[in-house]
Amino acid sequence: MSIHVDGVSKRFGDFVALDDVSVDLPTGQLTALLGPSGGGKSTLLRIIAGLETADTGTVTIEGREATHLPPQKRNVGFVFQHYAAFKHMSVAKNVAFGLEIRHRPKTEVKKRVAELLELVHLDQFAHRLPSQLSGGQRQRMALARALAVEPSVLLLDEPFGALDAKVRKELREWLRRLHDEVHVTSVFVTHDQEEALEVADEIVVINEGRVEQVGTPDQLYDAPATDFVMGFLGPVTRLGGAQVRPHDIEVSTDPGQPGAVPGRVVRLLRVGFEVRLWVETAPSEEPVSVTVTRAHQRQLALGEGSAVWLSPTSDATRVDAVV
Numbered sequence: 001m002s003i004h005v006d007g008v009s010k011r012f013g014d015f016v017a018l019d020d021v022s023v024d025l026p027t028g029q030l031t032a033l034l035g036p037s038g039g040g041k042s043t044l045l046r047i048i049a050g051l052e053t054a055d056t057g058t059v060t061i062e063g064r065e066a067t068h069l070p071p072q073k074r075n076v077g078f079v080f081q082h083y084a085a086f087k088h089m090s091v092a093k094n095v096a097f098g099l100e101i102r103h104r105p106k107t108e109v110k111k112r113v114a115e116l117l118e119l120v121h122l123d124q125f126a127h128r129l130p131s132q133l134s135g136g137q138r139q140r141m142a143l144a145r146a147l148a149v150e151p152s153v154l155l156l157d158e159p160f161g162a163l164d165a166k167v168r169k170e171l172r173e174w175l176r177r178l179h180d181e182v183h184v185t186s187v188f189v190t191h192d193q194e195e196a197l198e199v200a201d202e203i204v205v206i207n208e209g210r211v212e213q214v215g216t217p218d219q220l221y222d223a224p225a226t227d228f229v230m231g232f233l234g235p236v237t238r239l240g241g242a243q244v245r246p247h248d249i250e251v252s253t254d255p256g257q258p259g260a261v262p263g264r265v266v267r268l269l270r271v272g273f274e275v276r277l278w279v280e281t282a283p284s285e286e287p288v289s290v291t292v293t294r295a296h297q298r299q300l301a302l303g304e305g306s307a308v309w310l311s312p313t314s315d316a317t318r319v320d321a322v323v
């Protein structure tokens with residue numbers, strides 16, 4: 001295990017930011033710390049980095065007890081949401097900085113900077129100033145700078161959080177490809193479930209200072225351990241005492257379905273290739289939300305007022321709803 005966090009707790013005054021967190025982050029993987037705002041993701045990342053100290057518990061990095069080591073002795077690289085570049089230095093100089101303060105030979109620095117700039121596709125911008133780069137390019141420069149000193153672990157705190165949706169999507173695909181090339185153990189914080197599902201090898205879901213579940217994107221999506229994880233990773237609705245996904249509900253206009261819940265379509269909305277239905281099953285309950293394809297809606301001639309019978313599909317993901 002590359003990073004081993006054991007029994008870590010952290011309070012800020014009376015507030016418990018992390019409550020007895022233990023987690024293993026394997027070597028060479030890209031792990032996402034995912035959860036809602038204020039859940040404790042950044043605090044955990046900062047404790048791994050050595051920027052914050054835990055009240056109790058230990059952190060081991062590459063087999064070395066690191067709990068009391070200062071950040072510079074942990075061999076970790078960081079990238080933050082708002083990257084503080086040296087404004088008066090060129091892109092190449094910014095990337096070279098960590099190597100120069102370590103007094104590496106000039107020829108080695110030059111070669112390594114050229115390699116890194118090629119890796120992050122900024123070779124043609126080596127002589128620009130950071131202010132002459134776009135936000136996405138600046139974050140790529142930050143990554144090159146963090147990788148320059150060959151850290152054993154790369155820690156990224158919402159690295160693309162400040163960028164617009166399109167650039168963000170491009171950069172996360174790029175981060176995945178970069179990781180496949182360099183294989184450095186990486187941990188990134190995100191509150192965006194799509195980002196975590198798309199990029200990470202493994203996801204640690206953190207909520208209210210506790211680890212809710214650890215698993216691959218498929219494990220978490222297909223077998224959520226709690227209704228919190230299920231609701232955080234995608235849309236959910238409630239049908240017959242269980243939480244299910246709206247597209248995991250079978251709709252029938254035939255009353256003969258055993259165990260099906262009867263209802264009436266109270267609202268219908270077409271969104272692109274899918275159709276969303278709200279089905280009232282009892283006047284006192286929230287309507288059940290159901291997603292069907294447009295072809296299916298047409299085939300059943302569904303409209304507002306249609307009588308329908310709902311049942312979860314045989315392979316539906318289900319978690320008992322908390323009352």
Ligand SMILES: Nc1ncnc2c1ncn2[C@@H]1O[C@H](COP(=O)(O)OP(=O)(O)OP(=O)(O)O)[C@@H](O)[C@H]1O
Nearest residue numbers: 012017035036037038039040041042043044189191
């Ligand atoms: N230095 C501090 N002093 C006091 N409270 C803090 C401090 N740092 C963090 N906290 C609190 O600890 C909780 C966890 O914060 P943290 O930044 O770890 O959450 P997060 O999951 O990363 O959220 P976000 O996605 O919003 O950054 C928050 O309620 C925050 O206000």
